Structure formats: C-alpha cells, structure tokens
Amino acid sequence: MNTLLLTVQILNGLQLGVILFLVAAGLTLVFGVMDFINLAHGVQYMLGAYLAASLIAATGSFPLGLALGLLASLLAGLVLEVAIFRHLYTQDHLEQVLATFGVILALTEAIKWAFGAAPIAMPIPETFSGSVAIMPGLLYPVWRLVIIASGIGVALLLWALVTRTRAGMLVRAGSTHAPMVSALGVDIGRLFMVVFAFGAMLAGFAGAMAAPILSVEPTMGDGILILAFVVIVIGGIGSIKGAFIAALMVGLIDTLGRAFARDLLALVMSKSAAAQAGPAIASMLTYMLMAVVLTVRPRGLFPATRG
Amino acid sequence: MGEPILRLEALDKSFGALHVTRAVSLDIRPGEVHAIIGPNGAGKTTLINQITGQLTPDAGHVRFKGHDVTGQSVHERARLGLARTFQITSVMPAMTARDNVVLAIVSQSRQGFRLWPDAQLRAQGRAAADEALATVGLGRRAGVIAADLAHGERRALELAMALAQQPALLLLDEPMAGTGKGETERLTELLRGFKRRIPMLLVEHDMGAVFALADRVSVLVEGAIIATGSPAEVAASSAVKTAYLGEDITP
Amino acid sequence: MAMTAANDNNPPPIWPRIAASPALGWGVIGLIGLAMIAGAAFGQPFWLTMATRIAVFAMAALALSFVLGQGGLVSFGHAAYLGLGAYAVGIGGEHGLAEITLLLPLAALVGAAYAALTGLIVLRTRGVHFIMITLAFAQMAYFVFTSLSAYGGDDGLTLWARPTLFGFDVFKRDIVLGLGVVALLALLYGLLTRVVASPFGQTLQATRQNEARAEALGIDVFRARLVAYTLSGAVAALAGAFLAIATGFVAPAYMHWGRSGELIVMVVLGGTGQLGGALIGATVLMLLEEGLALVSEHWKLWLGLILIGLVLLRIGAIARLLRGGRHG
Numbered sequence: 009m010n011t012l013l014l015t016v017q018i019l020n021g022l023q024l025g026v027i028l029f030l031v032a033a034g035l036t037l038v039f040g041v042m043d044f045i046n047l048a049h050g051v052q053y054m055l056g057a058y059l060a061a062s063l064i065a066a067t068g069s070f071p072l073g074l075a076l077g078l079l080a081s082l083l084a085g086l087v088l089e090v091a092i093f094r095h096l097y098t099q100d101h102l103e104q105v106l107a108t109f110g111v112i113l114a115l116t117e118a119i120k121w122a123f124g125a126a127p128i129a130m131p132i133p134e135t136f137s138g139s140v141a142i143m144p145g146l147l148y149p150v151w152r153l154v155i156i157a158s159g160i161g162v163a164l165l166l167w168a169l170v171t172r173t174r175a176g177m178l179v180r181a182g183s184t185h186a187p188m189v190s191a192l193g194v195d196i197g198r199l200f201m202v203v204f205a206f207g208a209m210l211a212g213f214a215g216a217m218a219a220p221i222l223s224v225e226p227t228m229g230d231g232i233l234i235l236a237f238v239v240i241v242i243g244g245i246g247s248i249k250g251a252f253i254a255a256l257m258v259g260l261i262d263t264l265g266r267a268f269a270r271d272l273l274a275l276v277m278s279k280s281a282a283a284q285a286g287p288a289i290a291s292m293l294t295y296m297l298m299a300v301v302l303t304v305r306p307r308g309l310f311p312a313t314r315g
Numbered sequence: 316m317g318e319p320i321l322r323l324e325a326l327d328k329s330f331g332a333l334h335v336t337r338a339v340s341l342d343i344r345p346g347e348v349h350a351i352i353g354p355n356g357a358g359k360t361t362l363i364n365q366i367t368g369q370l371t372p373d374a375g376h377v378r379f380k381g382h383d384v385t386g387q388s389v390h391e392r393a394r395l396g397l398a399r400t401f402q403i404t405s406v407m408p409a410m411t412a413r414d415n416v417v418l419a420i421v422s423q424s425r426q427g428f429r430l431w432p433d434a435q436l437r438a439q440g441r442a443a444a445d446e447a448l449a450t451v452g453l454g455r456r457a458g459v460i461a462a463d464l465a466h467g468e469r470r471a472l473e474l475a476m477a478l479a480q481q482p483a484l485l486l487l488d489e490p491m492a493g494t495g496k497g498e499t500e501r502l503t504e505l506l507r508g509f510k511r512r513i514p515m516l517l518v519e520h521d522m523g524a525v526f527a528l529a530d531r532v533s534v535l536v537e538g539a540i541i542a543t544g545s546p547a548e549v550a551a552s553s554a555v556k557t558a559y560l561g562e563d564i565t566p
Numbered sequence: 567m568a569m570t571a572a573n574d575n576n577p578p579p580i581w582p583r584i585a586a587s588p589a590l591g592w593g594v595i596g597l598i599g600l601a602m603i604a605g606a607a608f609g610q611p612f613w614l615t616m617a618t619r620i621a622v623f624a625m626a627a628l629a630l631s632f633v634l635g636q637g638g639l640v641s642f643g644h645a646a647y648l649g650l651g652a653y654a655v656g657i658g659g660e661h662g663l664a665e666i667t668l669l670l671p672l673a674a675l676v677g678a679a680y681a682a683l684t685g686l687i688v689l690r691t692r693g694v695h696f697i698m699i700t701l702a703f704a705q706m707a708y709f710v711f712t713s714l715s716a717y718g719g720d721d722g723l724t725l726w727a728r729p730t731l732f733g734f735d736v737f738k739r740d741i742v743l744g745l746g747v748v749a750l751l752a753l754l755y756g757l758l759t760r761v762v763a764s765p766f767g768q769t770l771q772a773t774r775q776n777e778a779r780a781e782a783l784g785i786d787v788f789r790a791r792l793v794a795y796t797l798s799g800a801v802a803a804l805a806g807a808f809l810a811i812a813t814g815f816v817a818p819a820y821m822h823w824g825r826s827g828e829l830i831v832m833v834v835l836g837g838t839g840q841l842g843g844a845l846i847g848a849t850v851l852m853l854l855e856e857g858l859a860l861v862s863e864h865w866k867l868w869l870g871l872i873l874i875g876l877v878l879l880r881i882g883a884i885a886r887l888l889r890g891g892r893h894g
Contacts, residue, residue, distance in 0.1 A: 045694050047827070092874060099881050101694055102640055106834055107877040109827040114870025121864050234705045234823065237698045245694065284716055291709035295702055299687050302699065306690050367782065393784035405779045407772050418772055422783045427769040428793065430761050480783065 012146050017267045018260065019142075023152045025259025026159020030214035031232055032239040032251040033166060034207020040246020040312050041179055041203050042097045047108040048088070049211055050233025051115045056081045056212025057219040057228060058119060061130040070133035077216050078209055085208025089201050097200065112229075120226045127223030155217050162210070163252050170248055179203060235262075238294055242301045244308030254309065258294050265290035317345050318381055320484050320514045326365055326375035335361045336372065337539040343484065343514050348506075350517040350525045350546075353535035354559060359518050360402070362535065363488055366516070367399055368392045380483055394425070396483030398476075400490055404469045406461045412472050413457040416444035419476040447475040451505060467498045474505070484514050491521040503527050526550075534558065588759045591842025594849055595755060598624070599748045606741040615812075616856065618744040622809045624848040625751050627832040629801035631844035632758055634833055636767065637794045638774030639689075642697045643704030644829050647677045647799045649821030651806025653711060656723040656816035666729040666737070670750075670807055677803020678796045680707070685795040689788055701823055708821040722817025725810060737811065747808045751845075754801055758841055761797075770794050831873065 035049045059080040064073030092111065096104045131137075132151045139147040170176035178194055215228070222228060239258050243250025270286030277285070301309060319342035328336035335358040343349045353359055364370040366377060368389040376385045384392050393399075407415050417440040421427050426436060448457050451471040456464065461472060470490065477485055490506070491499045503524045506515070510528065519525050525532060526546045533543040536558040542549055549555055598621050605613030626648050633639040651673035658669050684703045691699055712720050728737040737743045761767055772780045773787045780787050810816045819825075828851065836847025854872070858865035 039694065043694070045697060092878070095878060095881060099877075101697060102634075102830070102834060102838075103877050103881060105640065105642065105697065105827070105830060107874050109831065110870040110873030110877070112824075112827075112870070113866045114874065117864050117867035117870065121867065230823070234701065238702050241695060241698050241702070284714075287713035287715075288710045291713050292706050295706035298699070298702055302687060302691065302695075306695070388786075389781040390784050390786045393782055399782050401778070401782075405776055405782075407775045407779060409775055410768075410771070414768065418768055419783050421765045421768065422780075422785050426765050427785055428790070429765045432760060432764045436765070476783065 012143065013267070015143060015146060016148065017264055019148060019152065019156070020267075021260035021263035022256065023155050023159075023259070024263055025256035026156055026163075027214050027218050028232070028235055028239050028259055029159055029252050029255035030162060030217070031211050032236040032243070032255050033162075033248060034210045035236050036240040036243065036246055036248065036251045037179065037203050038207050039240065042200050044093065044097050045101050045104045045108070046093070047105060047233065048111040048115070049207070049236065050229030050231075051112050052081065052085060052088075052208045052211040052229070053215040053232055054119065054226065054229035055084055055115070056209075056215030057130070057222075057224045058123060058128075058215075059084070059212065060216035061128055061219055061224050062123075064130065070135075074216055078213055081212025081215075082205050082209040084212075085205040086201065088208070089204045093204065094197065094200065116226045116229075123226070125226060127225040130219040130224055132220040149221075151220055155221075158217060162213070166248055175199075175202070235294065238298050240308075242298050242308055244311040246312030247308070247310040250308055250310035257297065261297055262290075262294050265293040269293075319344050319378075320380060321366070321516065322376075322378040323366070324376040324378065326362070326372045326377070328361055328365060328370065328372050335538050336365065337537070338375070339535070339538070339540055340375075341533050341540060341543065343516055346511045346514055347530045348510055348515045348517060348528050350519060350529035350532045351535055352519065352522075352525060352532060352549075357535045358538040359535055360488075361538075363399075363486065363518060366486065367397065393480070394423075396481065397486065398478075398480040398482035398484070399486040400470075400473045400477055400488060402488040402492060404466070404473055406469055406472055406476065408462040409460065411458050411460055412448060412453055412464065412468075412475075413441060413444050415461055415472055416447050416475050416479050417441060419479040420444060423480045444475075444479065447479045448472075450478065451475045452501075467494055470494065470502070471505075474502075478509075478513075482513055484516065485509070486516045486518075488518050489520060490517070491519055491524050499524060588755075588840075588842055590840070591755055591759070591845045592752075594624070594842065594845040595621075595748060595752050598751075598849070599745065602741060602744040602748065611740065614740050614744055616852075618740070618747055618808075618812050620849050620852050621744070621747040621751050622805050622812060623829075623832065623852060624845045625747070625754060625805035625808070626802050627829055627836075627844035627848040628751070628755060628758060628841060629798045629805065630829045631833045631836075631838065631841050632762075632801070633791075633794050633798040634830070635838035635841070635843070636762055636774065637770045637791060639791060639795065640697050640830070641700040641795075641798075642823070642826050642830065643700035643702075644798075644802050645821045645823065645825035646704035646707040647681065647802030648806035648809060648825065648829075649707060649711065649816075649818065650676050650680055651803030651808075652810035652816045652820050653717070653723075653806075654803065655729070655807045655810040656725060657717055659725050659727075659729070660717065660723065664727060664729045665733070666731050666811075669729050670804060673803045673807035674800040677806070678800040681799025682792065682796045685792045685799075689791045689795060701826065704821060704823060704826055708818050708823075711818040711821065718817070720818060722815060722819070725814045725816065728811055728814070743812060747812070750804065750808070754804070755841065755845070758801070762841060766790070766793070835876075 031049065031053050035046065038044050038046050056077065060074055060077030063076045063080065064070055067073045067076065088111065092107060096107055136150045136154050139149050140153070142148050170180060178199055235258060239254045240251055242257065243254030269290040270282050273282035273286050273289070322342040323340055326336050326339045339362060341349070351359060351362070361370065365372050368384070368387055368391070372385065376383055378384065379392060379395055379397060382395065384395065407418065410418065420440050420443050445454065445457055448454055451474050453468060453471050453475060456468060461469060464472060490502060494502065499521060506528055517525065517528060529546055531543060532546050532549040533540050534549060534555050541558060542552045542555050598617050601617040602614050605611065605617060626644065629647070630641060630644045633641055654673035654676045655669050658672055663669060688696060688699045688703065711717070717723055728743065731737065737746065769785055769790050772785060773790050777787055806820065809820065832847035832851050833844050834847065835850055836843030836845065855865065855869060858868050862868060
C-alpha cells in the first residue's frame with residue numbers, strides 16, 4: 009500500500025462522503041424537523057440526475073442545464089410535498105413507510121417508462137474534464153475535485169444558513185419544539201414545505217454531481233438511500249453537523265475498506281482466504297461502524313435535543 | 316422496629332448545571348406510610364425515578380429490602396417487590412381491566428415468558444385478578460377495556476395492579492392528582508385500609524390525604540430534605556413554612 | 567369462585583372476539599391449499615406455482631406480523647431472514663446436505679441466530695431508529711452475500727435437486743412441495759396464534775401498549791422483545807428455505823430492501839391486529855401484483871399509486887381534499 013494509492017483512495021472516500029452528505033442533509037432535516045421517515049429521498053437523488061442529464065442535453069449548456077435541473081428538482085419536491093407528504097407528518101411511522109414506499113415504486117417505474125431501464129450517460133463538462141497532477145506522479149480527475157469542493161461549499165452554506173439566519177433558527181427550534189415555533193406565529197406548514205423542497209433540491213444536486221461518474225439509472229437512488237440512513241443514524245437524527253461528520257466517516261471507511269481490506273487481511277490469513285473474505289468484510293464495515301456507534305451512543309454522535 | 320424496607324443514602328443527581336437531588340437520605344420502616352411533600356420543582360419526580368430505577372444517581376445508594384439496588388433496572392426492582400403508580404395514570408389501554416391485573420400477577424410470579432397457554436394458570440390468575448379488582452371497587456368493571464374506563468376507575472385499576480404485585484413497598488406518585496373531592500376521600504379511605512400491611516411511599520400535594528395517611532413526612536425543597544417528622548411536627552416547623560412561602564399546608 | 571361468576575356480567579364487546587378469531591387465517595390457508603390441488607387436478611401448473619409462492623410469502627408475513635403487530639416493532643429488514651433461510655438451504659445443498667428434516671431446522675437456526683445477534687443492538691433503539699437500523703442490518707447481509715463469490719456472489723446459487731424427506735424424493739412433485747409448504751404454514755400459524763394467547767403473548771402486547779408500565783410490573787421488556795424477534799427471525803427463515811426449494815435458486819436479491827418493504831405492505835394491508843391479517847395481506851398483494859403485471863408492463867407504477875392512494879384514503883387525506891378543506 010503506497011502513499012499515492014492511499015491518497016487517491018482518501019480523495020475518492022471524501023468524494024463519496026460529500027455526495028452522501030448532500031443526500032443525508034435533507035433527509036436528516038426532514039426527519040429532525042418533521043419526524044417524517046421519507047424512504048423516497050433516494051428517488052429525489054435519482055430524479056436530480058435524470059433532470060440534470062436531460063436538461064443539459066436539451067439546452068446544450070452545462071451551467072444552464074444544471075441550474076434548470078436544480079430548479080426542477082425543487083419543484084418536484086414541492087409537488088410531492090403538497091400532494092402526498094404533508095398529509096403524513098402527523099401519521100405514525102408505519103403509514104409513512106407505506107406511502108413513501110409507494111412513491112419509490114411509482115416514480116422508479118415512471119422513470120423507467122420514460123427513459124428506459126438502461127443507464128444514460130451524462131458527459132463531464134468541458135471545463136472540468138481531464139485530470140490534474142495533485143502530487144508528483146499522481147493525476148486525479150478534476151471533476152471529482154469539483155464534487156468535493158462543491159460538497160464542502162454546500163456544507164459551509166448550510167452551516168451559515170442554520171446558525172446565522174432566522175429561517176435556520178426556526179428549523180433548529182422546529183426540530184425540538186415544533187409547537188413552540190408555531191406559537192411564535194410562524195406558519196409551521198410553510199416552514200415544513202420549504203425545508204422539504206430544499207432537502208429535495210440538495211438530493212437532486214447530489215444526483216446531478218454524481219451523474220457524470222456513475223451510471224444514471226432508475227434504481228441509482230436505492231443504495232445511496234440506505235447509506236444516507238446509516239449516515240444520519242450515526243450522526244444523530246436532525247443534526248447537520250452530525251450528518252457531515254458521519255458522511256465523511258462512512259465515505260472514507262467504505263472506500264478505504266473496499267480498496268485495502270483484501271491486502272490487510274492477507275497479512276493475517278492466506279491469500280485466497282483474504283480474497284474471499286476481503287470484499288465481504290469491506291461491505292460490512294459501514295454497518296459495523298453504525299453498530300459500534302449505536303452500542304455506545306444509541307442516539308448517534310450528535311443527537312438533537314428532542315426528548 | 317426492624318430493618319427499613321427502603322433506605323436512601325445520600326442520593327445526588329445533577330442534570331448539567333442543575334443540581335436536582337442533593338444528598339437525600341431517608342428510610343421507610345416496615346408498615347410505615349412515609350409521605351414526601353414539597354413545592355413544584357422540588358425534585359420529587361427525579362427522586363422517585365432514582366428509587367424506581369429509571370434514573371441512576373450520580374452518587375449515593377438505594378437499598379431495598381437490604382439489597383443495594385442502585386445499579387439495578389426498573390424491572391429488577393419491581394420483581395423484588397417495588398410496585399408503583401404513576402402520576403399520570405398508566406395502564407395497558409387495549410386490555411380489559413381484568414387482563415391488566417392478570418398481567419401484573421403473571422409478571423410477578425415470573426410466568427410471563429411461558430410460550431404456551433395454560434388453562435389452570437389462567438383460571439387462577441383471573442380469580443385473583445377479580446379479587447383485586449373487587450378490593451378497589453372495580454368488581455363489576457372487570458371486562459371493560461381499560462381505555463373505556465373513567466379516569467377515576469383507571470386510577471383504581473392501577474392500584475389494583477400494584478396490589479396484585481404483592482408489593483414489599485408501594486410507591487404512590489401523586490395518587491390524588493386530578494381526582495375530585497369525593498374520589499380523593501374514597502381513595503384515602505382505600506389506602507388507609509392497607510396501612511400496617513403494606514409500607515408506602517406517598518408523594519402527594521393533597522395535604523388532607525397526607526395528614527390522614529402518613530406516619531412520617533419528609534419535606535423536599537430544591538432537591539434537599541429540609542425536615543422529617545410526624546405530620547404535626549412538620550406542620551409546625553418554621554423552616555417548612557418559609558419554604559412554602561406562606562402556602563397553607565395544614566389540612 | 568362465586569365472586570368471579572358474579573363479576574362476569576360485563577363481557578367484552580362482540581367485535582373484538584370476531585376480529586381476534588383465527589378462523590379468517592385458517593380460511594386463507596385452506597383456500598391456498600385448495601388452489602394447489604385444483605391446479606394439479608386441472609393441469610394448471612401456474613396456479614400451483616402461484617399458490618406455493620403465496621404460501622411462502624404468507625409464512626414470511628406471518629413472522630413479521632408477530633413482531634410488528636403484537637410487539638409494535640416495525641422491522642424493515644425481514645427480507646434478510648428470508649434470504650438467510652434460502653442460503654441455509656443453498657449452501658447446505660452445495661455441501662451435500664439434502665435432507666429437509668435437517669435443512670429446515672438449520673434454516674430456522676440461522677435465522678434465529680442472526681435475529682438474536684442483531685437484536686442485541688437494534689432492540690436498544692426505538693421508533694424511527696429501529697426502522698432504519700433493521701434496514702441497515704438487512705443491507706449488511708445483502709452485501710455480504712453479494713460479495714461471497716464462493717456461493718455465487720451477485721449471481722446467486724442454483725439448487726440442482728430438491729431435498730428429500732427421510733431419504734425419499736417426494737418433493738420432486740410440485741404438488742407435494744406445495745402442500746408441504748401449506749402444511750408448515752398451518753403448523754406455524756397454529757403455533758403462533760397459541761403463543762399470542764399465552765402469557766408471553768400478553769407480555770409482548772404489554773411492551774407494545776405501555777413500555778413504562780410493563781417495566782414497572784417487572785417485565786424485562788428488552789428480553790421479551792428479543793425472544794419475539796428471534797422467534798420471528800426463525801419463522802421468516804423457514805419461509806426463505808421454502809422459497810429457495812420452490813424456485814430452485816438462491817440470490818442476494820431475496821434480501822433486497824424492497825422485499826422487506828413488500829412484507830410490511832402485506833402485514834399492514836391485512837391488518838396488524840391479528841396474525842391472520844398477514845395471510846390475507848400476503849395473498850391480496852401477490853394476486854394484485856400478478857394481476858397488474860397481466861395488464862401492464864409497468865405494473866409497479868400502478869402498485870405504487872395504489873399504495874399511496876390507500877394510505878391517503880385511510881388517513882382521510884383524500885376526504886379532506888374532496889371537501890376542499892386545507893390540511894391542518
């Protein structure tokens with residue numbers, strides 16, 4: 009295991025981490041503020057990728073297409089919120105699971121119908137294609153660096169929004185004292201709607217950013233949803249800070265585990281046994297991390313203060 | 316006099332900067348009714364939770380029937396014979412009154428993990444449950460779903476469940492809260508009937524009930540016990556009068 | 567006991583007795599069996615295959631209903647047990663184990679062990695945490711089998727022969743296998759309805775209805791949940807074993823979280839209050855899926871819309887909308 013390889017894998021891990029953060033941020037807010045379990049959040053990630061890919065293709069311009077794609081993701085979130093989700097906030101979790109499961113089935117199939125089941129391609133924009141030398145002898149794709157940078161940028165922006173603005177204060181207060189916030193004369197229904205749509209847009213942004221390096225396909229939201237759940241459970245439901253730290257942890261552990269588990273295991277067992285066990289153990293690492301965190305802190309690393 | 320049933324030794328509990336239990340020591344002797352009174356926010360609920368096991372004290376010990384139970388869980392203490400009622404009545408809402416009491420009996424006799432029905436056991440449980448229900452005046456309501464009982468009836472049901480646990484100590488958390496005057500008197504009368512047989516720790520605001528039932532009274536103010544004595548002694552204490560800021564604590 | 571008799575003049579209302587009656591469940595099991603026999607008699611192999619699948623998923627839904635309906639534990643990872651039971655048969659078969667009287671206990675044991683082990687962690691959590699952590703542990707099992715290349719990895723394992731019963735090759739005939747599944751379903755349904763009526767059943771319901779009260783009565787809530795969860799894992803794994811035998815194939819896809827979601831849908835469709843509901847729900851959902859697939863290639867779209875509609879209908883959102891009232 010040499011330094012170059014390690015650096016590459018750490019960067020890859022960070023890149024997965026920020027994508028996870030973008031998805032988990034909306035999920036954890038929706039959970040924290042509305043106590044709403046939204047299984048369909050992964051679908052919004054998938055929608056974001058499709059919307060951006062097709063709008064970029066239609067406009068022929070990356071920035072314009074991306075901006076329109078984000079706007080469309082926001083609108084899709086709004087439509088879903090108004091038509092379905094807002095009726096579910098006060099229901100028990102079982103009803104939420106059922107309805108959002110229905111949304112996954114319906115939207116995944118609708119996309120399959122519209123675009124076909126085969127992956128569609130989204131090119132990397134001209135400006136950011138190619139690689140740069142970030143160390144002597146180490147070329148790294150520019151687009152992945154852009155993903156990392158934009159993810160950290162969004163994290164900073166969110167942090168500023170949540171800690172420095174009145175809306176952010178309401179969101180934080182809403183996650184622990186919803187009745188109090190509505191007593192302040194705030195339209196809690198509208199606050200929920202805005203938070204929800206914003207979360208949907210963040211997930212859509214993640215989908216759009218990941219689209220050029222992944223295949224854009226109808227089921228692409230499934231895996232990311234589960235990892236995002238793991239992230240918000242580790243980070244503490246409702247906590248943006250927790251989501252950020254947990255997302256980077258999960259991104260790094262998952263990536264490094266997949267890259268190095270086999271070689272590390274080969275130090276203590278036979279090569280063929282390590283080749284067998286390596287991938288299996290690597291795929292368990294994130295869940296083991298979650299199990300350990302929950303055993304020590306059942307409410308995650310940075311639990312919101314809801315009783 | 317005998318070994319005390321319950322002995323609290325210098326219990327201490329803080330939540331962050333908030334010191335809610337300060338070196339609380341008290342004991343309950345066999346057959347005694349010991350009342351804890353105190354203004355709102357004095358830390359009564361926190362103290363109860365440390366006795367029942369929902370909270371672990373930062374320092375100090377809880378001894379129950381001679382065992383140090385400080386580190387034990389709620390259900391372990393319950394099995395040793397610590398029965399309680401809750402400030403907000405707490406029963407199994409979807410079960411009948413009878414099934415609620417049967418549940419208490421079955422759990423107490425450690426049969427609650429039997430995976431197979433047993434007709435004989437069931438008949439015995441029902442008979443004992445009906446007896447306990449009759450004692451608290453619910454004899455004719457045994458088949459009613461608990462959620463459909465009136466508030467006072469649910470309170471009586473909770474008491475029947477606690478009695479069915481054959482308690483070594485009965486912990487009553489504001490049993491008179493939210494009951495009308497007539498009901499308070501009835502409940503006081505009922506509890507008086509168990510005096511000498513079942514030791515009780517009574518946390519109560521209703522001074523009438525306290526004076527009618529308690530052998531000794533401890534006064535909890537800002538997390539610390541400022542006086543313990545007979546009801547008359549406590550009522551006469553100037554420290555207590557100051558703590559209550561002129562509230563009338565005579566019956 | 568004269569007093570007891572005198573106090574019995576307030577029997578519980580009639581309807582809970584009907585709702586709690588296991589007769590509905592027995593009816594469904596009977597119908598599934600009849601459909602198999604009819605399929606065999608009229609030379610309709612599809613009926614037989616379909617009825618066998620329904621019986622398998624009814625068994626899995628029954629397992630979930632036990633923890634979800636009775637214990638209030640919304641497990642979103644029950645597909646893992648289905649998969650583990652299937653792999654117990656598949657991997658057992660790879661190593662020459664072909665006797666069903668050994669394979670079924672093995673599957674149940676594997677399911678129970680995974681449930682007990684993960685239960686130690688997941689049962690410390692509540693509500694939304696519980697839902698997500700059961701989901702995560704199921705995904706963990708899913709990914710582990712995806713990367714186990716010795717047993718087919720992503721592609722899965724093919725079972726080349728059906729297991730024997732005491733050395734006899736009786737399951738070669740589909741009807742025998744189908745009726746075998748129904749017989750085990752009936753046995754498990756009978757056992758579990760007895761357990762629900764047992765002291766433990768009452769204990770489990772108590773932990774769902776009022777956890778604080780249950781603790782105060784001396785009930786070890788964690789242990790009660792662990793027992794129920796383990797039992798449920800074993801039963802779901804039995805369903806998985808038969809899924810593998812009936813399809814002749816085992817794959818990680820059996821553990822996919824979508825399947826866990828389907829099991830929840832089955833239990834909720836049929837009603838969580840009684841175990842028999844799971845059997846009805848499983849039958850209805852599978853027939854619905856099959857029916858929609860006949861009509862449209864994109865049946866999942868319609869199924870999703872039906873689910874959303876059902877939930878909105880049930881919680882009164884549609885009624886509110888029709889009245890033109892604002893959601894409040």
